[in-house]
Amino acid sequence: MTAHKATPARGRRRGRGPGHAVVRRRKGSLWGGLAALTVLSVTGLAAVGWTSAGSGGSRADARDTPTGPTHGSAPAPRGKPTPSRSATASPTPPRPDIPATGPGTYVTAPGGGAAVGKGKVLRYRVVVENGIDLSPSDVAHQVDRILADPRGWTADGRSAFRRVSGGPSDFVVRVATPGTVDRMCARHGLDTEGRYNCSVDGNVMVNLRRWLLATPVYAKHVRTYRALIINHEVGHFLGHGHVDCPGPGRPAPAMMQQIKGMHGCVPNVWPYDAHGTYLTGPPLS
Numbered sequence: 001m002t003a004h005k006a007t008p009a010r011g012r013r014r015g016r017g018p019g020h021a022v023v024r025r026r027k028g029s030l031w032g033g034l035a036a037l038t039v040l041s042v043t044g045l046a047a048v049g050w051t052s053a054g055s056g057g058s059r060a061d062a063r064d065t066p067t068g069p070t071h072g073s074a075p076a077p078r079g080k081p082t083p084s085r086s087a088t089a090s091p092t093p094p095r096p097d098i099p100a101t102g103p104g105t106y107v108t109a110p111g112g113g114a115a116v117g118k119g120k121v122l123r124y125r126v127v128v129e130n131g132i133d134l135s136p137s138d139v140a141h142q143v144d145r146i147l148a149d150p151r152g153w154t155a156d157g158r159s160a161f162r163r164v165s166g167g168p169s170d171f172v173v174r175v176a177t178p179g180t181v182d183r184m185c186a187r188h189g190l191d192t193e194g195r196y197n198c199s200v201d202g203n204v205m206v207n208l209r210r211w212l213l214a215t216p217v218y219a220k221h222v223r224t225y226r227a228l229i230i231n232h233e234v235g236h237f238l239g240h241g242h243v244d245c246p247g248p249g250r251p252a253p254a255m256m257q258q259i260k261g262m263h264g265c266v267p268n269v270w271p272y273d274a275h276g277t278y279l280t281g282p283p284l285s
Contacts, residue, residue, distance in 0.1 A: 101179025117154030
């Protein structure tokens with residue numbers, strides 16, 4: 001869900017996949033451009049059962065819950081008055097304040113954990129740009145849960161991950177302001193337009209706007225969408241390229257640029273399903 005370009009992975013990469021979904025390159029066209037999404041119905045969302053791997057969140061959207069859409073609400077008990085909407089409706093939370101740019105310096109999430117998955121262990125750090133209202137520990141907790149989920153990249157039987165807070169690392173997950181993401185991605189010829197993410201030179205650049213607001217399809221399930229950000233961008237680091245929707249009503253692959261439109265697919269944020277089947281589609285050149 002961002003700007004894109006093929007870059008060699010630092011330390012390990014299975015192939016020459018793209019850096020990430022970018023709308024266009026500063027010189028010439030760039031495969032993987034992003035566009036506005038078309039909002040899908042709640043029925044389509046509920047069909048896949050895509051729930052987030054973790055809960056903890058930022059202070060900016062602490063009210064958000066990781067559960068997927070529900071099919072309906074229980075009827076009110078008989079004999080008791082049903083409260084009016086005005087009495088029960090929660091106030092709409094204010095949109096988070098998202099700085100346009102930041103200093104380009106980061107705070108590293110402390111601690112680490114045991115390796116998850118089988119195969120060569122890829123070490124990663126999680127950092128948050130200075131000056132934004134996110135807890136590095138909370139962000140790291142969410143990334144840890146996503147990468148450890150059995151529906152994630154560990155299901156390929158070759159990928160293992162371990163978070164570190166110091167020493168060498170194979171890749172770094174950086175949550176940063178739109179301006180900082182733009183600058184980093186532009187160094188590799190990618191134009192993220194202040195809206196998108198990218199994966200370049202061992203850096204998974206996460207645009208703060210996408211982290212806090214998601215996209216129209218996932219707007220009510222922001223934490224769930226974060227799994228798609230991480231899985232898509234880390235997928236590029238591992239060498240996976242973009243794919244298209246495999247068919248109407250099918251789960252959208254994690255390597256599909258869902259921000260450009262669902263094309264008949266239903267929302268899904270994981271590269272594998274619960275049975276260990278890789279969810280993919282026709283490759284895009």
